[in-house]
Amino acid sequence: MTRLTGNALRLTVFVGENDTWHRKPLYTEIVHRAHAAGLAGASVFRGIEGFGASSLIHTSRLLSLSEDMPVAVVVVDTEERVRAFLPELDELVTEGMVTLDPCEVIRYVGRGANRDDTDTKGKRSL
Numbered sequence: 001m002t003r004l005t006g007n008a009l010r011l012t013v014f015v016g017e018n019d020t021w022h023r024k025p026l027y028t029e030i031v032h033r034a035h036a037a038g039l040a041g042a043s044v045f046r047g048i049e050g051f052g053a054s055s056l057i058h059t060s061r062l063l064s065l066s067e068d069m070p071v072a073v074v075v076v077d078t079e080e081r082v083r084a085f086l087p088e089l090d091e092l093v094t095e096g097m098v099t100l101d102p103c104e105v106i107r108y109v110g111r112g113a114n115r116d117d118t119d120t121k122g123k124r125s126l
Contacts, residue, residue, distance in 0.1 A: 004040045009079040010103045013089060015096040017046065018068040026092060030073045033088050040077040040108065047071065052097065076103060 019026040027044045034042040047070035075082065082100070089098055 004077060004105050004108045006105060007079075008040075008076050008103050008105045009082040010101045011075040011077075011082045011085070012099045012101070013073040013075075013093060013096060014052065014099075015071050015073070015093065016052075016068045017071045019071075019095065021092055027071050027073050029092060030089070033092070034073075034075050034085065037081075037085050037088065039075055039081055039085060042073060042075045045072045045074065052095075076105065 013027075013030055015026050017025070017027075021029040031042045031044060050070035052070070075085070077085075079102075086098075
């Protein structure tokens with residue numbers, strides 16, 4: 001498991017929910033490749049409204065339900081490891097946007113951490 005605290009780089013990939021890679025959701029492929037690359041973690045967030053280069057607004061409002069909602073894949077790790085992962089995205093992301101932001105990791109603890117103040121379900125005792 002990667003231990004990460006201090007300065008880091010946040011990679012955000014904005015794509016559409018219906019974007020695919022070999023018949024699988026593109027966001028799934030990005031997460032699996034990030035995992036295989038040993039990056040600290042990746043999360044996928046589904047947007048409720050947005051638009052991109054096409055200027056077409058996608059929304060989850062009931063009266064104008066879109067089937068292609070915006071999706072953001074967020075990865076945080078050291079700058080070196082994130083930048084080493086960028087060539088993977090060059091292959092995968094043909095439409096969308098990729099951003100990099102410096103950030104600071106204050107706490108990064110996995111669920112399997114052995115800590116005296118954690119109960120069996122991973123909750124911290126106060």
